[in-house]
Amino acid sequence: MKDTLFYTNLENHKAPVNKILSEATLFQKIPDDWHIVVTDIKGSTASVENGFSEIVNLIATGSIIAALNIASKHTITIPFFFGGDGATLLIPSILLPEIMDALTLHKENIQKEFDIYLRIGSVPVSHVYKNNQELKIAKASITKLHTIPIVLGNGLHFAEKEIKSRDKILDQAHAKKTALDLDGMECRWNKIPPPENSNEVVSLLVNALNESKQASIFQELLEKTDEIYGSLSNRNPISVPKLKLKLKFNYHQIRTELKASNKKFGVINFLKVWITGLFGKYYYLPSAKGRKYLNELTQLSDILVIDGRINMVISGTTKQRQRLTEYLDELEKKGTDCLWYSC
Numbered sequence: 001m002k003d004t005l006f007y008t009n010l011e012n013h014k015a016p017v018n019k020i021l022s023e024a025t026l027f028q029k030i031p032d033d034w035h036i037v038v039t040d041i042k043g044s045t046a047s048v049e050n051g052f053s054e055i056v057n058l059i060a061t062g063s064i065i066a067a068l069n070i071a072s073k074h075t076i077t078i079p080f081f082f083g084g085d086g087a088t089l090l091i092p093s094i095l096l097p098e099i100m101d102a103l104t105l106h107k108e109n110i111q112k113e114f115d116i117y118l119r120i121g122s123v124p125v126s127h128v129y130k131n132n133q134e135l136k137i138a139k140a141s142i143t144k145l146h147t148i149p150i151v152l153g154n155g156l157h158f159a160e161k162e163i164k165s166r167d168k169i170l171d172q173a174h175a176k177k178t179a180l181d182l183d184g185m186e187c188r189w190n191k192i193p194p195p196e197n198s199n200e201v202v203s204l205l206v207n208a209l210n211e212s213k214q215a216s217i218f219q220e221l222l223e224k225t226d227e228i229y230g231s232l233s234n235r236n237p238i239s240v241p242k243l244k245l246k247l248k249f250n251y252h253q254i255r256t257e258l259k260a261s262n263k264k265f266g267v268i269n270f271l272k273v274w275i276t277g278l279f280g281k282y283y284y285l286p287s288a289k290g291r292k293y294l295n296e297l298t299q300l301s302d303i304l305v306i307d308g309r310i311n312m313v314i315s316g317t318t319k320q321r322q323r324l325t326e327y328l329d330e331l332e333k334k335g336t337d338c339l340w341y342s343c
Helices: 017-021 044-049 053-073 093-114 125-130 155-166 211-229 251-260 267-284 288-299 318-333
Strands: 034-041 080-082 086-092 118-124 136-141 147-152 200-208 304-307 310-316 338-342
Touching (some): 017 136, 017 147, 034 044, 034 125, 034 155, 053 080, 053 086, 053 093, 053 118, 053 251, 080 147, 080 304, 086 093, 086 155, 093 118, 093 251, 118 125, 118 155, 200 211, 310 318
Parallel strands (some): 147 304
Antiparallel strands (some): 034 086, 034 118, 080 086, 200 338, 304 310
16 A cells, blocks of 8 residues: 555655755655556657647547546546657556556547547556666645656656557457546647747757766756746746637537547537537636636646656747757757757
């Protein structure tokens, strides 16, 4: 039971992430009997290029929601990482059969509804350690409402490569024993422009090639990003003014959401979503509860992910991006074992 509640009971540190990265003792080794679960959409690049980016994101989100709803039922907290076209989760052994069954049902539904192939698989953490890969974790509170896992080591990416290479086909009949619960999954927002005083949004991915230097490189990068862009809240691309009146609820979008959620596309379900969208516009703008919800939504935005790499979504100006680009180029030239990509 101690290992089952390992992440649930892990201390939630309130210090800035760069300070947490400077303290090696704050990171705990993930228990050997835990598992790494990976979902990944095969051919996602082509799907995005063909205009299906929102469907790709929705499918990836569904794999997280399916696992979180199962963990919540058992009063267990699990760390997860959203990857756009898939997700990575760390789970205790007790949850593995039920979560893999649910993900298999999710995979089948996505194949049937969208003809998109969702790859799923799991690797024991013990197997990662046997292959000399590191996997340590800390928990950080980055806003009053949002706590993120911070992972150091290449263990998650080792597991992801292994799962993609074997592309295991799971037992379909066994999966029917578990219900697929995707309650809470929704996609109700149109594209949101950057906040005031910003003219672009940058997606940044940094990889420290030397595993032992991850913490120091990530710490330095976060400090430099704070210097250029300001705090996480200042560079958050999602803002309350831009969220207002950005709800979407046309026929095609509602139909896509219901199909991805494994819900019957009937009159009742359609009307539930449509009415939410219709009245949501008038609820969020003048209502105190509506404004509170929008403020909470901005705090819960997943704009910083550290899973053995560092992933950030940053809102700012062209000059700020140029300063950050120059800094990252210098890191590479100095031979600091750092590779970076942005878009």
